[in-house]
Amino acid sequence: MKLVMLLALDIGNSNIVIGASENGSWGHQWRIQTDTDKTADEYVVMFNSLFSEEGLAFSRFDQIIISSVVPQLTQTISKMFEKKSRTEALILNGEVDTGLAIKRVNRKSVGADLIADAVGAYAVFEDDCIVVDFGTATTVMVVQNPGELIGGSICAGLKVTIDALVGKTAQLSQIPLEPPENVIGSGTMEAMQSGLVLGHLCMIEGLIDRMQKQLGGSAKVIATGGLSEKIAEHTDYFDVIDPMLTLDGLRLIMERQQN
Numbered sequence: 001m002k003l004v005m006l007l008a009l010d011i012g013n014s015n016i017v018i019g020a021s022e023n024g025s026w027g028h029q030w031r032i033q034t035d036t037d038k039t040a041d042e043y044v045v046m047f048n049s050l051f052s053e054e055g056l057a058f059s060r061f062d063q064i065i066i067s068s069v070v071p072q073l074t075q076t077i078s079k080m081f082e083k084k085s086r087t088e089a090l091i092l093n094g095e096v097d098t099g100l101a102i103k104r105v106n107r108k109s110v111g112a113d114l115i116a117d118a119v120g121a122y123a124v125f126e127d128d129c130i131v132v133d134f135g136t137a138t139t140v141m142v143v144q145n146p147g148e149l150i151g152g153s154i155c156a157g158l159k160v161t162i163d164a165l166v167g168k169t170a171q172l173s174q175i176p177l178e179p180p181e182n183v184i185g186s187g188t189m190e191a192m193q194s195g196l197v198l199g200h201l202c203m204i205e206g207l208i209d210r211m212q213k214q215l216g217g218s219a220k221v222i223a224t225g226g227l228s229e230k231i232a233e234h235t236d237y238f239d240v241i242d243p244m245l246t247l248d249g250l251r252l253i254m255e256r257q258q259n
Contacts, residue, residue: 011068120249134225
């Protein structure tokens with residue numbers, strides 16, 4: 001059986017998450033900082049370095065799929081791969097056949113990462129589900145049986161909120177992205193952690209409760225994103241925590257195109 005090498009990229013506002021999959025199994029993952037000032041040539045050097053450390057090369061990839069919320073980089077990186085690997089990348093958007101229905105959400109404006117999350121989550125549960133992505137923005141999206149992305153909530157991400165507050169408050173230093181030992185903080189740092197980290201989590205729990213009520217109360221809940229493991233362990237609202245969910249969704253979408 002021919003080994004099929006897939007490269008999946010999730011280009012976010014803060015980070016680019018990259019996964020290399022061989023016949024459905026993720027063998028390599030990378031996370032690099034998003035930099036819209038980098039040229040295509042600079043990204044070539046960066047990706048060459050990442051690949052060579054793992055014994056890979058541009059030419060190894062048979063399939064490439066890109067989810068991006070950074071338009072400046074979408075074409076830069078897709079053209080780079082087309083030139084270096086001679087494989088045309090599939091750019092995920094609301095018009096791509098993903099197997100999910102998108103009727104109540106504007107296809108042209110829905111984020112590609114949210115589509116990938118929804119595909120990955122529905123593949124896990126095959127029923128009503130809520131997917132929370134802790135990224136630059138924290139998103140809470142709903143997929144309803146028999147497979148329709150019906151919408152959700154988009155909130156300021158935890159790190160963005162903390163950075164904004166610290167930047168406006170001269171007496172505060174950087175706040176650790178973890179909850180304090182006690183919700184009643186005994187000092188400024190602990191009180192800020194309580195209000196920001198636990199407050200963010202309470203907001204997500206509240207949104208999940210309201211969505212569950214609208215859905216009838218039986219939806220499964222999955223967490224993903226760069227902060228998912230750090231934050232989700234402090235609540236019992238999540239049935240599954242899967243940092244690879246977005247990449248898994250991209251892999252499933254590409255498999256659908258090939259089939």
